[in-house]
Amino acid sequence: MKIFFHFSVIGFSNSYVIGNDSGGDAVIVDPGIMDIDLLKLVEDNGYYIKHVLLTHRHAAHVGGIKTIMKIYEPEVYANNMSVLDIPVHAVNGGDCMDLNGIKIEAVHVPGHSSDSLVYKIGLALFTGDVLMCGKIGTTTSELARSLLLRSIAEKLYPLDESCLIFPGHGPPSTLKAEKMFNPDLLTGIRHLYS
Secondary structure (H helix, E strand, O other): OEEEEEEEOOOOEEEEEEEOOOOEEEEEEOOOOOOHHHHHHHHHOOEEEEEEEOOOOOHHHHOOHHHHHHHOOOEEEEOOOOOOOOOOEEOOOOOEEEEOOEEEEEEEOOOOOOOOEEEEEOOEEEEEOOEEOOEEOOOOOHHHHHHHHHHHHHHHOOOOOOOEEEEOOOOOEEHHHHHHHOHHHHHHHHHHOO
């Protein structure tokens, strides 16, 4: 399995293309934009976008879907069924999928948005805006922040610490590094459980 990274200046967001070593059908996570660079990355590696995984419905993560649908006709997977008025396969926390031979587990981690999902593929976590290098996602209230911190503590902390974090914004990290150094987690989770 290969993971390719694409950065978009629109929303300063990350998209990820995941496929087999030899090309063929591929998965894209959070296509915030479908620009010529992303199209070239897909085509140069012999991929065909067969599936789109959305971590949540915010524009910086879904803006490229309609263009992708005109080129590849993929199936879209999300926790929120009302994404851009397109057909979407409903994904809930705990769901396991096999897409192109890639085994994917969905983890529902609400707080940043009610529909936030983290996709676990082996030791890779595609976290969207739930957990990023050195911070957690923004929230609309203290209640939502507490929900996000509790969700991270209960659903992500038990995972293997060597998991790589591929966030919706910013550089990659590891679960261990975030547990040790992320100030939002260090102070926030301590307050939750004290």
